[in-house]
Amino acid sequence: MSNLFDLLVAGLATGAIYALVAVGFTLLWQTSQTINFAQGEFVMLPAFLMLAAMQVGAPFWLAIILGILLSMILLGLAFKLLLVDPMMRHGVLPLAIATMALAIGIKEAVKQFFSAEASPFPSIVPTGEVAILGHAVSLQSIGVLVVAILAVLGLTTLLNRTSLGHQMQAAAQNPTVARIIGVPVERMILLTFLINAFLVALASLLITPIYLAKFSSGEVLGQAAFIAAIVGGFNQVRGAIAGGLLIGVLDNLAAAYVSTQYRAAVPMMFLIAVILFRPQGLLGRAEERTV
Amino acid sequence: MKSTLVVGALLTVMTATGAFGQAIKLANVAELSGGGATVGTNWKNGIDLAIEEINAKGGVLGRKLEVSHADSQSNPGVARAQVQKALDAEPYVLLGPGYSGSVKVTAPLAAEAGIAQIMGGEAAELTQAGNKFLFRTSFGQQSSMPKVAKYIHDEMKAKTVAVVWVNNDFGRGGRDVIVKELDRLGSKVVADLSTEAGQADFAADVGKIKAANPDAVFVYLNEEESARILKELKRQGVTAPLMGETTLIGQKVIELAGDAANGARGHVGLTTDAPVDLVKAFREKFSKKYNYVPDHNGLKGYLAVYMVKATTEKMGKVDPKKFADTLHGLTIKAADEPGILMDVTFSDTGDIDRQSFLVEVVEGKQVVKQVLPKVK
Amino acid sequence: MSGFAKPLKIALGLAVIAALIIVPMNFNRYGLFILSQWAVMSIAAMGLNLTLGYAGQVSLAQGAFVGIGAYAAAIMTTHGWPLPAAILVAIVLSFAIGWVLGYPALRVQHHYLAFVTLAFSTLAFLLFRNESWLTGGIYGISNIPRPHIFGIATNKPLPFYYVCLGSLAIVSLAVWWLIRSPWGRAFMALRENPLRAQSLGIDTRRYTLMAFAIGSALGGVAGALYAPLTQYIDPVPFNLSLSLDLLLMVIVGGAGFYFGPFLGAMIAVLLPEWLRFAEGYYLMLYAVAVMLLLIWSPTGILGILDRYLAERRTKAASALRAVAKSRLETVQ
Numbered sequence: 001m002s003n004l005f006d007l008l009v010a011g012l013a014t015g016a017i018y019a020l021v022a023v024g025f026t027l028l029w030q031t032s033q034t035i036n037f038a039q040g041e042f043v044m045l046p047a048f049l050m051l052a053a054m055q056v057g058a059p060f061w062l063a064i065i066l067g068i069l070l071s072m073i074l075l076g077l078a079f080k081l082l083l084v085d086p087m088m089r090h091g092v093l094p095l096a097i098a099t100m101a102l103a104i105g106i107k108e109a110v111k112q113f114f115s116a117e118a119s120p121f122p123s124i125v126p127t128g129e130v131a132i133l134g135h136a137v138s139l140q141s142i143g144v145l146v147v148a149i150l151a152v153l154g155l156t157t158l159l160n161r162t163s164l165g166h167q168m169q170a171a172a173q174n175p176t177v178a179r180i181i182g183v184p185v186e187r188m189i190l191l192t193f194l195i196n197a198f199l200v201a202l203a204s205l206l207i208t209p210i211y212l213a214k215f216s217s218g219e220v221l222g223q224a225a226f227i228a229a230i231v232g233g234f235n236q237v238r239g240a241i242a243g244g245l246l247i248g249v250l251d252n253l254a255a256a257y258v259s260t261q262y263r264a265a266v267p268m269m270f271l272i273a274v275i276l277f278r279p280q281g282l283l284g285r286a287e288e289r290t291v
Numbered sequence: 292m293k294s295t296l297v298v299g300a301l302l303t304v305m306t307a308t309g310a311f312g313q314a315i316k317l318a319n320v321a322e323l324s325g326g327g328a329t330v331g332t333n334w335k336n337g338i339d340l341a342i343e344e345i346n347a348k349g350g351v352l353g354r355k356l357e358v359s360h361a362d363s364q365s366n367p368g369v370a371r372a373q374v375q376k377a378l379d380a381e382p383y384v385l386l387g388p389g390y391s392g393s394v395k396v397t398a399p400l401a402a403e404a405g406i407a408q409i410m411g412g413e414a415a416e417l418t419q420a421g422n423k424f425l426f427r428t429s430f431g432q433q434s435s436m437p438k439v440a441k442y443i444h445d446e447m448k449a450k451t452v453a454v455v456w457v458n459n460d461f462g463r464g465g466r467d468v469i470v471k472e473l474d475r476l477g478s479k480v481v482a483d484l485s486t487e488a489g490q491a492d493f494a495a496d497v498g499k500i501k502a503a504n505p506d507a508v509f510v511y512l513n514e515e516e517s518a519r520i521l522k523e524l525k526r527q528g529v530t531a532p533l534m535g536e537t538t539l540i541g542q543k544v545i546e547l548a549g550d551a552a553n554g555a556r557g558h559v560g561l562t563t564d565a566p567v568d569l570v571k572a573f574r575e576k577f578s579k580k581y582n583y584v585p586d587h588n589g590l591k592g593y594l595a596v597y598m599v600k601a602t603t604e605k606m607g608k609v610d611p612k613k614f615a616d617t618l619h620g621l622t623i624k625a626a627d628e629p630g631i632l633m634d635v636t637f638s639d640t641g642d643i644d645r646q647s648f649l650v651e652v653v654e655g656k657q658v659v660k661q662v663l664p665k666v667k
Numbered sequence: 668m669s670g671f672a673k674p675l676k677i678a679l680g681l682a683v684i685a686a687l688i689i690v691p692m693n694f695n696r697y698g699l700f701i702l703s704q705w706a707v708m709s710i711a712a713m714g715l716n717l718t719l720g721y722a723g724q725v726s727l728a729q730g731a732f733v734g735i736g737a738y739a740a741a742i743m744t745t746h747g748w749p750l751p752a753a754i755l756v757a758i759v760l761s762f763a764i765g766w767v768l769g770y771p772a773l774r775v776q777h778h779y780l781a782f783v784t785l786a787f788s789t790l791a792f793l794l795f796r797n798e799s800w801l802t803g804g805i806y807g808i809s810n811i812p813r814p815h816i817f818g819i820a821t822n823k824p825l826p827f828y829y830v831c832l833g834s835l836a837i838v839s840l841a842v843w844w845l846i847r848s849p850w851g852r853a854f855m856a857l858r859e860n861p862l863r864a865q866s867l868g869i870d871t872r873r874y875t876l877m878a879f880a881i882g883s884a885l886g887g888v889a890g891a892l893y894a895p896l897t898q899y900i901d902p903v904p905f906n907l908s909l910s911l912d913l914l915l916m917v918i919v920g921g922a923g924f925y926f927g928p929f930l931g932a933m934i935a936v937l938l939p940e941w942l943r944f945a946e947g948y949y950l951m952l953y954a955v956a957v958m959l960l961l962i963w964s965p966t967g968i969l970g971i972l973d974r975y976l977a978e979r980r981t982k983a984a985s986a987l988r989a990v991a992k993s994r995l996e997t998v999q
Contacts, residue, residue, distance in 0.1 A: 037911070095961075097915050097919065101957035104953070105954030227785075268789050272783055279779055
């Protein structure tokens with residue numbers, strides 16, 4: 001079963017990417033009921049910001065910092081102030097549709113102002129391979145997996161162990177009560193948007209060497225992350241991780257043992273099964289609010 | 292009374308000279324957004340480059356070329372609408388689209404309007420429907436794939452072959468022709484693997500190839516996916532020789548895949564990597580203008596415009612009605628029209644006949660192993 | 668629109684209908700094609716509006732139902748069946764699949780229908796693409812004939828535009844009748860107050876399912892017209908993005924407003940065409956326009972009108988509407 005090992009490792013690495021993207025997805029949903037259909041494009045864009053910084057002469061490390069900062073300003077602050085805030089009180093759907101339009105806008109802008117071509121992107125993880133149990137495993141895959149796990153551990157620690165995290169959770173679970181007990185709800189929501197922007201910039205940095213910087217690379221990612229978030233339970237950070245990893249592995253197992261033509265069908269079947277038998281998601285809790 | 296006559300005469304003269312110096316209008320409908328945006332943008336850039344060059348040298352028969360670009364959104368329905376719009380404006384020649392499906396839906400419209408259509412689609416069936424107005428800019432898969440199959444069978448001596456293809460009309464079309472050809476020659480297809488456009492993870496596909504243990508692997512994917520599968524093939528230690536098309540051994544793939552591309556071989560019909568001076572010069576001009584190295588679609592768009600130029604100059608006048616007739620059976624020599632890059636002959640069905648190459652990647656460089664001459 | 672006097676409304680309606688019949692007579696082929704596309708998409712959006720605006724269910728599979736209708740029509744008419752028979756099959760097929768799909772989803776929890784339909788959308792695309800023995804696979808189906816209606820060939824753009832417009836008229840009347848029938852009143856009761864509806868003995872789940880299945884069937888009708896309109900179909904246009912596009916039409920037009928889908932389809936089909944003067948930037952402009960419109964009025968174009976009229980109406984009436992609206996949103 002040497003093949004199975006390869007499949008699992010590759011699946012986990014892809015799944016870790018989905019997970020990283022899905023985490024931010026669930027964060028936005030919890031705090032502001034934002035379904036962000038542009039999440040995939042949010043991952044695509046920071047790599048281009050970094051490439052642009054390098055084009056004007058910044059060294060790679062500076063480009064990374066600039067890219068992350070710019071992402072937090074554009075995809076965190078501006079996204080919240082300009083698009084989410086005016087629409088938040090008007091239900092889930094209009095905002096979701098507006099993020100769809102945003103996705104089109106970002107894609108087209110990148111295509112128009114940068115290129116329709118895929119550009120290579122430098123890797124922060126060495127590109128070699130190491131042998132684990134007699135199998136060559138790419139360092140990039142390990143890097144993605146490790147960073148994804150660290151990011152999530154950091155995030156859960158922040159949410160569960162710090163008072164800031166408790167305030168964020170309070171703001172997410174019951175904004176009215178949170179406000180009464182003195183939690184700065186607005187600021188907490190803004191914070192989640194900034195965290196999401198940071199996570200997508202991080203994801204962008206990790207996966208663009210594999211996916212390449214291309215205007216359309218967000219489409220596949222965004223959809224996979226959305227599915228991962230649903231499978232894992234929309235309201236749990238842990239769930240998004242489990243969902244992401246599971247979708248990555250399932251996809252590979254499906255291609256290997258079911259059919260390459262229908263590889264995308266298996267995660268979908270799984271999604272339907274999850275909804276029927278465990279509607280709150282694998283690790284989600286039953287919803288406390290009627291949203 | 293007299294003055295009105297003079298004014299009238301003046302007006303007639305003015306409009307007449309105006310018509311003489313009027314630009315020749317071409318219409319391009321291509322995949323500028325959606326799944327085919329890279330294809331369409333290359334095609335469009337190639338067209339713009341050729342027109343800029345031609346106009347800088349005084350145009351065609353003293354008239355400038357002008358082109359309108361319309362985006363088909365990679366959707367046959369939209370392509371139909373945009374081609375309709377382009378035809379309503381009565382262009383001299385219609386350029387595009389690049390996706391075979393979009394060509395299929397628009398070709399009858401251009402034929403009905405009696406306007407020649409020079410397109411980028413590669414599906415075998417496009418030129419087999421008896422359309423008298425449709426022209427290719429590259430080999431159809433019915434002419435390139437048999438050469439590849441022959442090489443796999445004769446030169447690689449492969450009795451068993453794994454075929455990996457991308458599941459869109461490009462990949463599927465190539466796969467169908469080569470599987471048939473391999474079967475005819477007696478090489479057995481032991482793995483037939485479809486992959487998705489934009490796929491990042493090829494572990495499962497390569498695992499299947501490894502399990503099938505073929506004598507050769509035929510890879511027919513887009514450039515980016517080619518680079519990813521090359522890396523994965525190397526990682527999992529697949530040693531069977533790899534054969535493909537331009538999309539497997541292009542300079543861009545080599546750049547992306549690094550040393551994983553070494554040893555891969557491919558049939559190169561139309562590529563900026565062709566060992567021809569004019570092609571190299573084209574590549575330089577293109578990369579200088581657009582800051583990237585074009586793929587074969589950039590070349591196709593460029594050639595399409597030079598096909599218009601050569602045909603028009605052959606006719607000696609701008610006559611949309613006779614254009615298609617003139618291009619059928621026409622041979623354009625690179626010595627006479629450098630823009631055509633390599634000698635080319637058009638058949639009565641609008642197919643193309645041209646020299647091609649078999650290339651192997653050796654230490655990150657393409658080395659020509661064999662020159663395949665024109666069929667006729 | 669209840670702010671207008673009735674005769675004025677009728678006059679306006681007749682003028683629009685007359686314009687839709689007469690003005691396109693001197694359109695070129697491109698204009699007629701786009702307008703036909705608008706009519707077809709309006710039908711699909713109307714179906715989704717029934718599901719979403721009247722029963723409060725989000726479907727992310729309307730595009731897949733358009734695909735089912737399109738393939739049903741393409742396969743049947745290329746095998747010599749008449750288009751009306753194909754439309755009938757498209758309706759039955761979409762309705763049945765919609766029902767089967769919605770049943771388990773709605774059994775579990777109200778808003779999980781959206782997720783199930785999302786998965787279904789992908790599955791349908793894969794089936795269209797992979798089952799080439801039936802659908803022609805990625806090569807698609809070409810040479811789809813246009814029908815003869817009352818012995819008149821509709822190969823030319825203008826007659827076929829009238830086929831699309833006529834179908835739109837029939838569907839519009841049917842929907843108009845439906846939302847005024849006891850069923851329609853039940854749908855509305857559902858939207859306005861599901862708990863009360865339940866306590867009055869309305870089987871809410873059955874009616875929600877019914878609304879979803881009927882909405883899906885209209886998607887099938889639209890597809891059955893789309894196939895002969897383009898005369899060629901392949902799987903790609905019926906992927907998830909068409910479903911999202913249709914959702915955009917309903918929301919931008921104004922969910923739950925009878926005329927919303929017509930306007931929404933105008934925005935989605937015609938606006939990009941109008942913006943084509945901007946060449947490479949036209950889709951960017953389109954995206955910005957949609958965002959601005961939604962920021963300005965999250966309830967869509969008719970929401971703007973509604974808001975304006977509401978200000979002139981009595982406070983009580985507008986309050987009622989607001990309650991209904993907020994109910995609609997929380998249901999989603």
